[in-house]
Every structure is written in structure tokens, then in C-alpha cells.
Amino acid sequence: MSLDASPTSRPSTKPTTRQTLSKKDTARTRALMNKHGCLLCHTENGQESLGPTFKGLYGSYVTLKSGKKRLRDEAYLKQKILDPASIELAGNRGVMPPFKTTFQPKQLNDIIAYLRMFSTHTIPSTRPKR
Numbered sequence: 001m002s003l004d005a006s007p008t009s010r011p012s013t014k015p016t017t018r019q020t021l022s023k024k025d026t027a028r029t030r031a032l033m034n035k036h037g038c039l040l041c042h043t044e045n046g047q048e049s050l051g052p053t054f055k056g057l058y059g060s061y062v063t064l065k066s067g068k069k070r071l072r073d074e075a076y077l078k079q080k081i082l083d084p085a086s087i088e089l090a091g092n093r094g095v096m097p098p099f100k101t102t103f104q105p106k107q108l109n110d111i112i113a114y115l116r117m118f119s120t121h122t123i124p125s126t127r128p129k130r
């Protein structure tokens with residue numbers, strides 16, 4: 001099976017987690033995510049599933065329940081994975097199980113790095129005015 005994780009382009013920001021994973025770490029992280037069902041509810045190819053696709057997620061903006069916009073940066077993604085209900089989003093989006101006690105910090109960082117590979121967004125230095 002070929003891993004469809006080789007990014008065609010990469011975010012050009014300087015993230016705090018590793019920007020790319022080695023082939024081995026990519027395979028390991030993907031297996032970890034498979035094990036925990038992430039890829040049952042999220043796709044990597046842009047198709048909506050139970051949850052939103054991972055494609056283009058990192059670095060894009062999401063609308064919160066309050067109507068405010070929030071950048072999907074590393075901190076956001078981490079919190080959304082650990083405790084999805086702690087950030088309420090606009091719309092009727094279904095429920096994701098929390099993974100608060102599932103991952104070690106390194107595993108979580110690798111997952112974030114993995115998610116970043118599916119996005120060409122860069123984190124802008126200023127937030128949009130609204």
C-alpha cells in the first residue's frame with residue numbers, strides 16, 4: 001500500500017512541532033490514528049465524513065459557536081483532539097470522542113505534524129479583522 005501522505009506542498013511557517021515526519025514516523029503515526037479510529041471519521045482527501053476532512057484543516061479558520069473566528073493552529077488542534085467539547089463550533093457537526101488520556105505528548109505532536117502534511121495553509125501573522 002502506498003501511503004498517500006507525501007505532501008505536494010508544505011506550510012511555510014515555523015511550527016513548534018516538527019514540520020515533517022520521517023517515512024517511518026508517518027507510517028507509525030498513521031497506524032496510531034487508524035488504531036484510534038481517527039481515519040474512520042476523518043478523511044485525508046477532502047471528502048467530508050462523520051467529521052471534517054483533514055485536508056486543508058491546519059491553518060484555516062473555523063467559526064465558533066459564539067460567531068467568532070478561530071485559527072486552526074497547533075494549540076487549537078491539540079485541544080480539539082484531547083477534549084473536543086471544550087471548543088464549541090458553529091453548526092451541527094456531530095460528536096467526537098475525547099482522547100484526553102490516550103496519547104503521550106510526543107504522539108500528539110506527531111499527530112499534529114501528520115495533520116499539517118495535509119494542508120498547504122500557512123499560519124498568518126495577523127488575524128483577520130472582523
Ligand code: HEC
Pocket residue numbers: 033036037038039040041042050051052062072077080081084085089093094095096097099111
Ligand atoms: C466517531 C468519529 C470520530 C473519531 C473516532 C474522531 N473524530 Fe475528530 N471529529 C469528529 C467530528 C464529528 C468532529 C466535528 C465536531 C467537533 O468539531 O467537535 C471532529 C472534529 C475534529 C477536529 C476539529 C475539526 C475542525 O473543524 O476544526 C480535529 C482536529 C479532529 N477531529 C481530529 C481527530 C483525531 C486526530 C482523531 C483520532 C485521535 C479523531 N478526530 C477521531 C469525529 C471523530
